Amino acid sequence: MTSTRESTTVELRPFGDDDVAPAGLLLAARHRAHVRSQPLLAASGTAGVSDADPTAGVTEASRAAAHVAELWTAAGVNGWAAEGGDGLCGYLIGMPRRGAAWGPNMWVEAAGHAVTSTDLVAPLYARASESWVADGIVAHYAVVPAHDRTVLDEWAALGFGGQHVHGIRSVDPGLDPVPASGVEVRRARSDDADALAELDLVPAEHQSRSPVFSAAPVPDRAELRAEWATGWADERYPTFVAVRDGVVVGATTCCLLVESSMHLGPARPDGAAFLGFAAVLPAHRGHGVARSLIAAVLDWSRRQGCSSLVIDWRSTNRESSRTWRALGFSETFRRLHRHVAY
Template identity: 35%
Template sequence: MELVPFTNEHLDAASSLLALRHRAHRAAHPLLPAAPEEPAEARRLLEALRKRPRTSGFAALQGGRLIGFALGTLRIDTTWGRSAWLFAPGHALAPGASPEVYRELYATLARQWVRAGCFAHVALLPASDRPAVETWSSLGFGHEQVHALRSLDAVVSPSGAPEQGVRLRRAGMEDLDRLLEVAGLVSEHQRESPVFAPYLPEFSEDWPQDYTELLQGEADRIWLAEQAGRLLGFAIFSPAEPTADDLLTPPESVSFTVGVTREEFRRRGIGRALFACGLEEARRMGFRSCIADWRSTNLTASRAWPRLGFTPALYRMTRRIDERVAWARGHFGATD
């Protein structure tokens, strides 16, 4: 096997491998978009990925034939700092190729990533591809995020009214201030064990504008649960907007972006009732499927969302390199 930099000459063969991988993925998850099963659409996705800034990768050749590839993107922002991502369209193996090919591709990519100061490494993998998930686990990657789908053919039963006096309704602009008062509940929940996701003050700076746009959006919906004038929880649904290199989002899908209930009112059916309202409205609006994602370590979400009909489609797996590797040389007095 030979590893060489990925170039335009590898695009046709890589597109075929990606189309085959997506065909197998869609056999396990029929809600996924069908178009990437065709090499022409797979090529468009690959070309879109290659246009992302700081994207490069390697092709694995055997006897001159492409048996695998991996394209990584360096990401530098306030959320992740300096990180490197293997997005869903950015990798595939030929049928029958050993998973060891992934290990070699990652080893070559990771050397460049660490040299660029990127110590957080992320891979988006089909949840149904157990050999790939196990291979990346063997490279030190762990489950961090679940991206899931469910059909709107069957509406979730609200299991009756949450309790007497609880009112469910769609939010309006007059509810903006009340929503902003509880908007941080999700971040506060995920700050705690076992998620430990940082809740930085700057995260909330854009909330007034974000919630205003949601309340004014033509197809966005925020559903509220309230009792005696107190807001108990809310759920947000928005049209799912696929990116240029998206393999997950089906046509006519809605995104379940936020679902939260005050801790003291959980386990009373409020969240399920809010979700049922949102899903029924989305179906009336013509949406056919729903997308959601959650942290694997968020115990509440990882138990509740599958019960609401969501099936994992993609796993976000991460590895964090000890940054001391950038300067540690293993003995005192080293200067090079």
């Protein structure tokens, strides 16, 4: 699907409503290749059954087309299509995301692009980004399958660098990390609000500094305390705390992935849980606190009937990268970023 080749005549034109269904076919084909590399994504709505099953292909394509249609009907969307002699051979759809931290932005989401040849990545992005930059939209993001080195290389050649990683792991109990001795993990309670507010600041403060340089503002401790005063009890987003020597030193919050706005389209496996927040006080790292918290989240995920647990982290947060990989998470997608200014 991603081999570089000399193209026959290809027409680049604006994406239109009639392109949604054929774009779904391209996305379904891309995702089938992805699933062969990462089977836990098999239930992401566009793949998961044998390529030889003709009815499965219809279902995959229709669900993939639904992902494309959802993007295409969003406000402020912009897209380009590549058409060859056999029909649509590539597309790219950009859509803006709200939030000052993203800058004047355009996002190419996981369902927002697919090509039959890597030769098409650059010309599709060139056509789309020309109008974006002309309109002052200089912060560009792309969510790209992590398994496909040739496509990642094409985006890198266009000036995109890594910013974020999506990961996944099985909840198979035989693969659980072993909880550490001396670390008690329990559900959060009302008297944990102060400790939870302190822990909530840990990743925010860390990521505001070098080498992450996150643009997200560091939240106010008092505001966090007020949120945790009731937030600890939300059953949709259960929070677990880790206790050492009677002191809360770590915490994590999880949920069913369907409750989250993250990991959309092909990046959203059916029956997955989502690890949305995790933090350990710096002085207590290296004692198995994170390992113990993840074991509790995996147990909760199984009790909800989930088959996988997904997560995401900043690729420039090297501590997170080492921790989550050591705890069994493997990459599924990479969020790439380019800021056009110089």
